[in-house]
Amino acid sequence: MYDKITPPTTGAKITFKNGEPIVPDNPIIPFIRGDGTGIDIWPAAQKVLDAAVKTAYKGQRQISWFKVYAGDEACDLYGTYQYLPEDTLTAIQEYGVAIKGPLTTPVGGGIRSLNVALRQIFDLYACVRPCRYYAGTPSPHKNPEKLDVIVYRENTEDIYLGIEWRQGSEIGDRLIAILNKELIPATPEHGKKQIPLDAGIGIKPISKKGSQRLVRRAIKHALLLPKHKQQVTLVHKGNIMKYTEGAFRDWGYELATTEFRQETVTERESWILSNKEKNPDLSLEDNARQIEPGFDALTPEKKAQIVKEVENVLNSIWATHGNGQWKDKVLVNDRIADSIFQQIQTRPDEYSILATMNLNGDYLSDAAAAIVGGLGMGPGANIGDVCAIFEATHGTAPKHAGLDRINPGSVILSGVMMLEYLGWQEAADLIKKGLGDAIASSQVTYDLARLLEPPVEPLKCSEFAEAIIQHFGNG
Ligand SMILES: NC(=O)C1=CN([C@@H]2O[C@H](COP(=O)(O)OP(=O)(O)OC[C@H]3O[C@@H](n4cnc5c(N)ncnc54)[C@H](OP(=O)(O)O)[C@@H]3O)[C@@H](O)[C@H]2O)C=CC1
Ligand SMILES: O=C(O)CCC(=O)C(=O)O
Ligand SMILES: [Mg+2]
Known part of the structure; x- marks a missing residue:
């Protein structure tokens, strides 16, 4: 053998x-x-x-x-x-x-x-x-003891799949040509963008299955932690990489609010519920105003969408999560990746499990280790x-x-x-x-x-x- x-x-x-x-x-x-x-x-x-x-x-x-x-x-x-x-x-x-x-x-x-x-x-x-x-x-930080996080890094996908082509390679050049001549022009949102002809090219696959199985493990782990650490933060750069890192966030929330509906509350849901707890007579619109910064400047469609979100949350989980019950659930929130690098330094005690994709997790785990001793x-x-x-x-x-x-x-x-x-x-x-x-x-x-x-x-x-x-x- x-x-x-x-x-x-x-x-x-x-x-x-x-x-x-x-x-x-x-x-x-x-x-x-x-x-x-x-x-x-x-x-x-x-x-x-x-x-x-x-x-x-x-x-x-x-x-x-x-x-x-x-x-x-x-x-x-x-x-x-x-x-x-x-x-x-x-x-x-x-x-x-x-x-x-x-x-x-x-x-x-x-x-x-x-x-x-x-x-x-x-x-x-x-x-x-x-x-x-x-x-x-010893640590260069004043209060390193405040950091107690677990990085949950997706470990099989992202750019670590290693699908890339060297600048000037035959297939790399062919791929750039196809993208520039066919695929980008066929995608209206990409406008007149073009990939530089002397670029190396890498592919960043983020799948729903890969994202959700990682978040599933992270939530299961959170359920075993002491109450005050029962939190999973989805870390992403979804504002820029909308269909990969942004999708990771959305799939994470989707999993949390379906497979773990009884065990989790999202941050936005917790705001909606606590607003109603503080003021039972609060209108849906005022609740929406409180959870969405700049609500009054939004378009009527966007305002209606947020009011609907408030209504849906109250209709679907008030009975199981309202009246403070949400405080006993795993809190699922999300943070943009660059921000979390400063947050683990400035507000370390606000975080517990940081669930993220491969590259973010690689960077973040070295950075977090540095805070607690290197x-x-x-x-x-x-x-x-x-x-x-x-x-x-x-x-x-x-x-x-x-x-x-x-x-x-x-x-x-x-x-x-x-x-x-x-x-x-x-x-x-x-x-x-x-x-x-x-x-x-x-x-x-x-x-x-x-x-x-x-x-x-x-x-x-x-x-x-x-x-x-x-x-x-x-x-
Ligand atoms: N899973 C793995 O096997 C990994 C492999 N690598 C590979 O390792 C190679 C070297 O990578 P490099 O970028 O230098 O990063 P390393 O993590 O190997 O080392 C960078 C620096 O970190 C500090 N350091 C690392 N390990 C320890 C330790 N056990 N105790 C104390 N300090 C430590 C040292 O800093 P100082 O000198 O200031 O004391 C060291 O010079 C590369 O080929 C890389 O690809 C990298 C990461 C993970
Ligand atoms: O595989 C390597 O050489 C680096 C991997 C790495 O940095 C990590 O997994 O943290
Ligand atoms: Mg590393």
Whole structure:
């Protein structure tokens, strides 16, 4: 079955039922070490994960690690350009849950991202990246503890599908010619626009199914959060990209108000309901005036449309959501992408789950991680219905590779997400405690040490892992 790798002789497979993993006490879990600093952070993370499982379950549970190859390491073993060998794909397919270090993607030409390929091959449509603060972590922000968000990033579509043509390529030029001569002139709203003849071209597909399955997961996750965090914000640039990012927003609201009608309230609905609660005699038109800035300057048609919206909301959900019942529902709102980048800095405590498309989510997860301590503290999970691969938000950080200095926190916390996904909460909690206590006692790697006042002597990557284990306590 495998060409150059051999699965562990002990351990059992994780299987899936209704999208949830069924986990034996000794699961076989494939891991990819990763390029660049993967050489530093993966061994540190593996040590912490094993120590936590051992402390929590005293040998009754144990992970059987299965080393599989991707990136530079794969080329060393399998030969030139064998960046993602069949063996690796077979192992992940067979064992269902895997964890990986970062993999290099060249800029401009060269191979396309192996990280993105894995997400697409295994249909890992939700990239889940929590950004929360650990006490004592230095941050350039005054109140980093106020940020506690989870980026839910659609992981299989958008420009990351990688359908693009280089400037000057034969097919790229043909496509531009067809667009300029046929398709754009046939679309009146595009007027006399033309694509520059020397442009590269990329395609941005955003599907209804892809958008809604992501938002579905985000809402289900919100339902498990404490009441005050039960909120999903649809992040988009739908004012500019109306039929892709704008459609994502509309499909998100559509899903929330149909599949989750009893569990959700949209922001606009909450305004309409609360206006009526404050003043039961409020006319539909005055209610509309209060929810729509500049109502009086609108055309009669637009005004009528908003009055109708108010009427529909009151008719359809007053009984189930009115009289304050909406306050117990998951709040679904939306924000334009550029605005959310400033909002997570200026009003961080107003947000919880940020559901968005691939590119926005990529940017947003690095930005949110920076607020709570940097990329050394940014974990992540790529989740599908029958497979999950856990990985940090950051990349290979090549200038730090092999120096035993980089922060392994993100891949360790990705391991925590994996343990939680397996239902091994006790082991996950031990690591969170150990990591929190190590940071609180200023035992940190260079990235956090340089931000501390006064600065402290940094721990090495491997020493930080040891410090986390020391802070487990007795389990
Ligand atoms: N999922 C994946 O495997 C990903 C892969 N990549 C790939 O990684 C490569 C390098 O990308 P690059 O743009 O340099 O981004 P990186 O995320 O690799 O690193 C950028 C900078 O972020 C900081 N940083 C990253 N990781 C850590 C960490 N563990 N602890 C502390 N600080 C950290 C460092 O800042 P400083 O030096 O200031 O301390 C580092 O120089 C590219 O090929 C890219 O495509 C990128 C993202 C995700
Ligand atoms: O695949 C890559 O090289 C980069 C991906 C990335 O930045 C991410 O997933 O956050
Ligand atoms: Mg990224």
